[in-house]
Amino acid sequence: APMLVFAGDLDTVTPLQQAELLKQATASVDVRIVPGADHFSFMNTRPPGTADPVGFDREDQLRTLAQETLEFVLGC
16 A cells, blocks of 8 residues: 655654665655654644754644645545
8 A cells, every 4th residue: 555654854753764664665655754844743733842843834844744645645
């Protein structure tokens, strides 16, 4: 089954290398690297005590994530 994977380039919990390993394991993986994003940047509400990386626009990224996900699903 096709997979769409978003990975933050500042993520230290699930590093980019994990997404790249997944992509190498199967040809049906589409990896999208999100500049300036960390592990929690993809959540609507961050966990208490965490903050977005400096300069990261959460609202813009969430809109982009939703649009790219829709396009991916419709293209499958």
